[in-house]
Amino acid sequence: MVVSRARSVKTASSSKAAARAEMPKRDAILEAATRVFLAHGYEGASMDLVAKESGAARRTVYNQFESKEALFSAAVERVWRDFPVVGIAADKEALGDPAVGLSRLGRAVVEFWEPPVAVAFLRMVISEGMRFPDLPRNFFEAGKAPAMRALIDYLQQINENGSLDIPDAELAARQFLGLLNEPLLWLRVVGVGEPPSSAECQRVVEEAVMMMMARYGSSG
Amino acid sequence: MVVSRARSVKTASSSKAAARAEMPKRDAILEAATRVFLAHGYEGASMDLVAKESGAARRTVYNQFESKEALFSAAVERVWRDFPVVGIAADKEALGDPAVGLSRLGRAVVEFWEPPVAVAFLRMVISEGMRFPDLPRNFFEAGKAPAMRALIDYLQQINENGSLDIPDAELAARQFLGLLNEPLLWLRVVGVGEPPSSAECQRVVEEAVMMMMARYGSSG
DNA sequence: ACTGCACTGCACTGTGCAGTGTAATTACTC
DNA sequence: GAGTAATTACACTGCACAGTGCAGTGCAGT
Structure with missing residues (x-):
């Protein structure tokens, strides 16, 4: 994993080379x-x-x-x-209305996977995971875990302030991601079907939010 | 795609060879x-x-x-x-109680993907999909589509007999599969985390069914 | 014994690719 | 313009592997 940086030796020692790295x-x-x-x-x-x-x-x-x-x-x-980092600040509005917060988080996740290069990279993580165990590990630690963490944190806040009744925030987070990823991500990873339109994305996010609200809403 | 079957020539023409194919x-x-x-x-x-x-x-x-x-x-x-075929006959009991039918379908899907060879095969479909376009196509036509079809059919029946109110059966089917696959399948495909225990599987199925009931239940 | 056939072991060809050595050329710095 | 370092083209080694040809072997059925 040591990477040779032949030129950095020179740029570090040269006088004006610091400006042009x-x-x-x-x-x-x-x-x-x-x-x-x-x-x-x-x-x-x-x-x-x-x-x-x-x-x-x-x-x-x-x-x-x-x-x-x-x-x-x-x-x-x-x-x-x-890679962009999926991180969403939970502001007053999002904490007040779970539908708003979940929509925002959902859109962020969808946008994260939208670029074809992201899907191609995930495909490579799967393909080369045996040869390079670092790939899945880093994917999990740097890609998946932070997003999950943000989602779980938000769901716990929402649970604590009484907006929703979520006994198991981790499970709920995975459910939410599943509702989004199954139609929008995994089909593309496998390579069947056309990439979803933005209208489709929006629909999926909305429906996922409705599902969460119906399941965990205390108003039921 | 023509496969040589050197020995089949003999077995077809030989007298008693028909017994030993x-x-x-x-x-x-x-x-x-x-x-x-x-x-x-x-x-x-x-x-x-x-x-x-x-x-x-x-x-x-x-x-x-x-x-x-x-x-x-x-x-x-x-x-x-x-490969086993995911097909579940919708009997009286399943049609009468959506929770029963969905649980059954969910367990069938989970069991389908349970064997490690199934996950390995899906991983290969993803890896070699570029080189062999037949793989994703057959995966879709022979693996995914029938399961989706069975699920959609069931959801439509349930919708028509008034047990649930499902405006878009295809979306609902994908949602249901997403709730199951995200924790039970895709983590294994990527290669992170340990294979889920049977208790975990049961929990995921139960929670997925609860989600569907909460969202599409007319009793809400 | 003879024959057909699948199977085996081995040598061999050809190819594609990772990696290296080297001498010539270019580009940058003073 | 001289000096230095990176870059380039090219030839080369070594290796793994797909695929082939062939001589020989074991094992039916006749």
């Missing part, structure tokens, strides 16, 4: 590698193709990254870094 | 191939390993299956053939 070749290689790995998987991707796609010589790829595995790790790390 | 080597190869492909994926699996695992000579593998791709197709076909 660009490393354009390195970035181009990483960008191309991300594309190629997401499209073909680890085995299916060849260093030759990465070089061609990045416009760099094959040797340069190896000068920047000591192995295919290191390149893969670096590319994955970059994707993680660029 | 065993083809033990072929079956052993298919069994081993299934195991190897599920464990390593298409690229990661080598014909050498399949031969070794099956106890057959490498040449025999090629005598039975004309290529790696043909072997893969045959192995996948065999898995499809052995």
